[in-house]
Amino acid sequence: MKLLENFGDPNAGQVKEHKFWKTQPVIQDGSTEIKEGPIDPPKTPADVRQEPYALPAGFEWSTVDVKNEGQMNELHTLLSENYVEDDEAMFRFRYSKEFLLWALTAPGYHADWHIGVRVQKTGKLVGFISGIKVELRAYSHTWDSGEVNYLCVHKKLRSKRLAPVLIKEVTRRINLTNIWQAIYTAGIVIPTPFSTCRYYHRNLNPAKLVDIGFSSLPRGSSIARLVRNYAMPTTTSVPGFREMRKEDVPQVGNLLRRYLSRFPIAQTFSTDEDIEHWFLSGQGRDVDGKRVEQVVWAYVVEDPTTKEITDMVSFYSLPSTIMQHPKYDLLNVAYMFYYASDAIFSAGASSDDETKLKSKLERRLNELTRDMLTVAQAAGFDVMNALTLLDNNMFISEQKFGPGDGYLNYYLYNWAMPPIDGGMDTTSSREGSGVGVVML
Numbered sequence: 551m552k553l554l555e556n557f558g559d560p561n562a563g564q565v566k567e568h569k570f571w572k573t574q575p576v577i578q579d580g581s582t583e584i585k586e587g588p589i590d591p592p593k594t595p596a597d598v599r600q601e602p603y604a605l606p607a608g609f610e611w612s613t614v615d616v617k618n619e620g621q622m623n624e625l626h627t628l629l630s631e632n633y634v635e636d637d638e639a640m641f642r643f644r645y646s647k648e649f650l651l652w653a654l655t656a657p658g659y660h661a662d663w664h665i666g667v668r669v670q671k672t673g674k675l676v677g678f679i680s681g682i683k684v685e686l687r688a689y690s691h692t693w694d695s696g697e698v699n700y701l702c703v704h705k706k707l708r709s710k711r712l713a714p715v716l717i718k719e720v721t722r723r724i725n726l727t728n729i730w731q732a733i734y735t736a737g738i739v740i741p742t743p744f745s746t747c748r749y750y751h752r753n754l755n756p757a758k759l760v761d762i763g764f765s766s767l768p769r770g771s772s773i774a775r776l777v778r779n780y781a782m783p784t785t786t787s788v789p790g791f792r793e794m795r796k797e798d799v800p801q802v803g804n805l806l807r808r809y810l811s812r813f814p815i816a817q818t819f820s821t822d823e824d825i826e827h828w829f830l831s832g833q834g835r836d837v838d839g840k841r842v843e844q845v846v847w848a849y850v851v852e853d854p855t856t857k858e859i860t861d862m863v864s865f866y867s868l869p870s871t872i873m874q875h876p877k878y879d880l881l882n883v884a885y886m887f888y889y890a891s892d893a894i895f896s897a898g899a900s901s902d903d904e905t906k907l908k909s910k911l912e913r914r915l916n917e918l919t920r921d922m923l924t925v926a927q928a929a930g931f932d933v934m935n936a937l938t939l940l941d942n943n944m945f946i947s948e949q950k951f952g953p954g955d956g957y958l959n960y961y962l963y964n965w966a967m968p969p970i971d972g973g974m975d976t977t978s979s980r981e982g983s984g985v986g987v988v989m990l
């Protein structure tokens with residue numbers, strides 16, 4: 551299957567100099583014997599440069615107010631026309647405005663971390679980078695971190711070293727709030743990933759995916775056969791599986807925090823406000839009995855007897871523009887987001903029970919993913935994407951996800967630590983990964 555995300559480093563295998571990244575507090579060459587901690591000596595906000603970095607003549611900084619409709623329209627246009635494409639220029643991410651608002655206004659966000667670059671004369675928005683604040687735990691250390699995303703430079707302004715200026719400026723603004731670490735992901739390899747995950751794709755609409763060249767028709771097969779192979783039931787099957795509601799927030803929070811504590815790196819979701827934002831605020835609204843503007847789908851399992859929440863699953867909607875296709879211009883893609891299950895926490899379990907608990911979790915995750923695929927197919931998604939992170943390897947093969955040709959590298963700024971398993975090599979053995987952070 552083809553990949554939706556950009557990816558593959560054109561320079562893979564070559565030694566690159568990394569003029570910019572070699573000057574930054576990041577691990578310069580991977581090694582497994584890394585002492586954990588910040589790379590730069592400790593600083594305070596007073597040590598930070600107080601004025602913005604200089605842009606090339608003719609450009610100016612401009613904070614993008616994502617709550618202002620006009621400015622959100624400009625950001626949406628910039629990203630829709632210039633953001634990540636696959637290597638063959640067939641697909642380009644098309645984040646919706648609702649999605650960007652959801653992703654950029656998480657609890658504790660700083661409006662001035664939504665950084666635009668405009669052409670001075672015309673005011674046209676031609677560059678962007680963003681940060682939000684998230685709390686992360688890596689091994690036993692927990693800190694407030696920037697989560698940097700949506701780095702984009704207009705196609706006509708590429709290779710002019712604007713990206714390093716954007717990265718330095720977002721770093722400066724984050725540092726001014728006394729935060730010294732950041733997490734970011736990229737398809738390209740730069741110094742130095744702490745983890746790499748692989749993309750997998752679960753076909754939900756075979757006729758369309760074959761038509762647009764996203765997947766190919768296996769020799770001797772037919773569309774009808776693929777349709778049968780990938781058809782989901784019309785209803786979900788786990789008893790008590792239902793959409794998440796506001797009153798579930800405290801229980802979902804406790805369950806997710808406990809589940810994620812098993813991973814060497816994870817987002818902490820330390821407040822219920824985080825849970826409500828990430829799983830409910832993007833659920834859209836009902837208009838004439840129809841849900842519109844939904845960006846996140848979150849479901850829980852409520853035990854029919856005890857009424858307790860035993861599991862939660864979620865996915866988000868991130869379509870891609872299909873470029874230059876006579877019939878279709880949009881691919882409706884769902885991406886697996888966070889989930890949690892108490893199947894791994896049976897009461898009084900000893901380490902002897904570990905294998906049993908793992909197979910119980912594996913069974914449960916397969917049931918939950920099946921229901922999630924059922925919901926996603928009924929909602930009109932063409933494909934469900936998943937990385938090899940979390941415990942996804944436990945269900946990827948059984949739920950008929952196929953390997954993509956894309957990889958996602960995870961990076962930390964100003965934090966050294968031993969690498970973490972991104973699950974790439976353990977899909978067939980159904981072993982979970984060490985990565986408990988999903989980025990949008």
Ligand SMILES: CC(C)(COP(=O)(O)OP(=O)(O)OC[C@H]1O[C@@H](n2cnc3c(N)ncnc32)[C@H](O)[C@@H]1OP(=O)(O)O)[C@@H](O)C(=O)NCCC(=O)NCCS
Pocket residue numbers: 556566567568569570571572632633634635700701702703704707708709710711712713714735736737738740
């Ligand atoms: C990513 C993008 C902003 C880079 O801009 P560019 O004009 O190609 O590159 P520039 O000349 O400005 O800067 C090059 C430097 O930025 C670094 N860089 C490029 N892409 C990067 C990324 N995604 N993350 C971090 N650094 C990146 C390069 O490694 C290089 O530094 P180096 O010499 O130390 O290796 C631009 O290509 C773009 O908008 N692409 C489409 C959207 C996209 O891929 N965004 C990133 C998603 S992870």
